[in-house]
Amino acid sequence: MENIKAFYIDKFPLEGAVKMEDLIFYDFPLLSRYTFQDKNYLYYHVDDENNLDTYLIFEISEYNLFKLVSGLISLREAIFDVDDFVFIIDKNQKGDIIKIAYLHSTRIIDDYLPEEDSIIEISYAKNSFFDKLIKKYEIDYYTERLREKAFYLKIEPEQANKKYGDTLGLEEMVKDILPKITDSYKKYSQSDFENNFKKVITNEKKLNSTFNKVYELIDYRIVDLKYGSFEIGIASDTIMNATKIETKAIKDWANSVGNNFKTDVLEVDLNDPVEFNRISTKFNEDQRAKIYNPIINLINNKNINFLIKNEKTARYKRVVKPKQETINKLLPEHKIAIETKVKELDLVQFTGVIEKGKKISSNNYGLFNSLSEAHQLLTKETFKKYNIDIPLKQDIPLTILKKNTGNIEISANYSNEIFTVSLDNANFDPAIEKLANRIYEYYLNIKTN
Amino acid sequence: MILENHEEISKLPNCPLINDEKTITLFRFCENNPISVTDIIPFAISKPEMFAQECLAWGLSLFNTREATVKIIKGLPTKKRKRIIAIGQIEVDNSIAVKHQSCDNINHYTLYPLKNVNLISKFTTQDL
Numbered sequence: 001m002e003n004i005k006a007f008y009i010d011k012f013p014l015e016g017a018v019k020m021e022d023l024i025f026y027d028f029p030l031l032s033r034y035t036f037q038d039k040n041y042l043y044y045h046v047d048d049e050n051n052l053d054t055y056l057i058f059e060i061s062e063y064n065l066f067k068l069v070s071g072l073i074s075l076r077e078a079i080f081d082v083d084d085f086v087f088i089i090d091k092n093q094k095g096d097i098i099k100i101a102y103l104h105s106t107r108i109i110d111d112y113l114p115e116e117d118s119i120i121e122i123s124y125a126k127n128s129f130f131d132k133l134i135k136k137y138e139i140d141y142y143t144e145r146l147r148e149k150a151f152y153l154k155i156e157p158e159q160a161n162k163k164y165g166d167t168l169g170l171e172e173m174v175k176d177i178l179p180k181i182t183d184s185y186k187k188y189s190q191s192d193f194e195n196n197f198k199k200v201i202t203n204e205k206k207l208n209s210t211f212n213k214v215y216e217l218i219d220y221r222i223v224d225l226k227y228g229s230f231e232i233g234i235a236s237d238t239i240m241n242a243t244k245i246e247t248k249a250i251k252d253w254a255n256s257v258g259n260n261f262k263t264d265v266l267e268v269d270l271n272d273p274v275e276f277n278r279i280s281t282k283f284n285e286d287q288r289a290k291i292y293n294p295i296i297n298l299i300n301n302k303n304i305n306f307l308i309k310n311e312k313t314a315r316y317k318r319v320v321k322p323k324q325e326t327i328n329k330l331l332p333e334h335k336i337a338i339e340t341k342v343k344e345l346d347l348v349q350f351t352g353v354i355e356k357g358k359k360i361s362s363n364n365y366g367l368f369n370s371l372s373e374a375h376q377l378l379t380k381e382t383f384k385k386y387n388i389d390i391p392l393k394q395d396i397p398l399t400i401l402k403k404n405t406g407n408i409e410i411s412a413n414y415s416n417e418i419f420t421v422s423l424d425n426a427n428f429d430p431a432i433e434k435l436a437n438r439i440y441e442y443y444l445n446i447k448t449n
Numbered sequence: 450m451i452l453e454n455h456e457e458i459s460k461l462p463n464c465p466l467i468n469d470e471k472t473i474t475l476f477r478f479c480e481n482n483p484i485s486v487t488d489i490i491p492f493a494i495s496k497p498e499m500f501a502q503e504c505l506a507w508g509l510s511l512f513n514t515r516e517a518t519v520k521i522i523k524g525l526p527t528k529k530r531k532r533i534i535a536i537g538q539i540e541v542d543n544s545i546a547v548k549h550q551s552c553d554n555i556n557h558y559t560l561y562p563l564k565n566v567n568l569i570s571k572f573t574t575q576d577l
Contacts (some may be wrong), residue, residue: 015561024524025552026510027490028500031524046526053499056526093498110526121517123555254577294525 001047001054001090006101011371012089014057017041020129023069023120031075031093031120033065040065042078046112051093056112058086058105066137068120070129075118075333079105146235147223147312151262151317153181154307154316156229168230168304177230177304180294187290191283195254210250217244219253224312232310234258265295266308270322270330280330289331295319296327352369376400378412386433388440396439414439415446451564454507457528458561464504465561466549468472472542474556475511476518482535483574489562496540505551508559511539517556522577545571 017036034041040060045361047054050289056079060068064081067073073081082105090099126132150412155177157168168177201207217237224233236258270276283291298306299321307316322330377395401409410431411420419438423431450468458464459547479488492499500506512518515536522533540543541548551559562568 022552024521025505026521027497028503028506044526047528093496095499112526112527115523115530118523121520121556122553124553219460393469397454 001052001088001099001101002109002111004088004101004103005107006103007087009100009102010060012087012097012100014041014087019043023122043076044079044112046088052090052098054087054112055089055091056108057089058082059084062133063137063140066133067141069122069124070134070138070141071119071121074116074139075114075120076116079108079113142239143223144222145239146237147233149238150223150233150235150311151266152224152231152309152312152314152316154231154305154309156305156307158303158305173230177298177301180298183260184265184291184294185220186278187287187294188265188338189215189257191287192252192257195282195287197250200249201435214245214250214254218257220258262308265291266319267322269328269366276326276329285331294330294331296322309356324404338368378432378439382432383436383440386436388436390440390443398435410435412439417442450479450543452545453566454491455527455564457501458504458507460534461502461504461507465547465559466504466551467507468543468547469549471544472540473513473548473558475513475539475541475548475560477509477511477539479535479537479538479570479574480521480532480576481574482576483569484535484537484569484572486569488537489568505559507563508551509570511541511548511560512556513558516555519577529531533577535574535576537541537574539568539572545565548568 014036017034020033022029022032023042028045029043029212030045032043034043034057040062041057042060044056044058045053046056058079059082060078064073064078068075068078084105085102086105086108088101088103088108089097092098097215104259122130124134155168155173188209192208193214197210198207201210219237219291220234221237222232223235225231233301236255238255245254264282266281268275268279270279279288298304299319306319308319376398378398379395380390380392383390383392396412396414399411401411407422408431409420409422410428411418412435413419419435419442421431422439452458452465477484477488479485481488489509491507491509493501493503496506512521515521516536518536522530525533539545542565545568546560547563548558548560551557
């Protein structure tokens, strides 16, 4: 061996190690796995001068061995990852060890190291040691890789609202907060996909169906979770995408959209004119409304703090709240985010006098002019009023929406199905009856089937 | 077919394994350009005490692609890698050698030259 600074010993501590397989073979074994006391060691042939064979010997964890034989790390990286002492031994022509040095892995001379991209290529039989090793660790590796690239979101109760400590209500989280984030992400990726590919995929139907296929793959993966206050680590799946999307341009887009959403929506300071212009150029008014409304709603929710950080060890910072004047510029006036609250409303009927022959519309009366959206409940009593007997575990929430056309739309969510009726005047009763009957028909259908 | 070093090889059980009959282009890295006899000495000859009983050591390692050969070079330690200056290419048919895929690398072949074949002359060598 070369004259190296090391400790020299007489007895080889791995005496009795058993050779298992060769990982590199060229005329003779250049890299082999040995086991000793249930640990794995690699014997790497590094020199052959003066009729001596010199080997660098180092312990390797199962996980690093998995990464090495899977081509996920190079041999050089595996050696540098040792962070412990390694052995360098000289063997004579008979195979006897005649010199033993040990030194810290950081002191290995370059002459004994492979190239940066020294990737091992190995074919292993089914049920062999390496086959089992890869099956054992590939899922862990997948999660670990995603975790390395994850960013973290934290939702915590506002200081003044810590009635239950740091904990958050499950229903609020599942029905309100998380849907806003996922809705914004879906609208962002859809808009971005359209902007990027509408010139290539000119058929709108095909554009939409391509996006729907890709969306399944770009959905964020949850790679970390902490309860109490709600912390979630999410990452774009660039590992599976790499194998499932064939078109390079779409694959590149899919690999970056998750990170771009973070940059453009969650981390952006829209109060900064440069950033504001960038976003305004990137997305049109309609797209911006769909993307930013849910997030602005979250930021404006006075009951929670919405925080983000770039990696597990970083510090959380608040998602930047846009000023009202920024929101006014960002979103078209009629689409400014309004935090809706469930209000207990009663249906009332008015009797009025209007000019004969004039059509009645909600605008005539200014009804709902103060609300763009309101909520009330469809109760068992309401059904009874229309002679409908339907078992209800709970009241059905109704959403009443005044459309820009002046029409009013009432919708109900029953058993995860949305039922909608429209009315062009303020006579609610027939509309509610129609809605109740549709729900009853649906109930009878599923009962029969 | 009589192999080079036939006498010694025939003493080893199942050596060599069954010949791959196809004509294949194979690659071998070397320390000389053009490739020289010192590049094709089997380890069973150069280090008999350690390798004379190893069947594969009576053969020579070659790869079925240039890329696979370069990969192996990158895996060599710097000191040995510096000596490699070229890659030899050879069209191997049954009149030259017995060959078969070997070791846990689908690109790796072991080649046993036939007796009296001038193997060096069959190679074309290119700088690395």
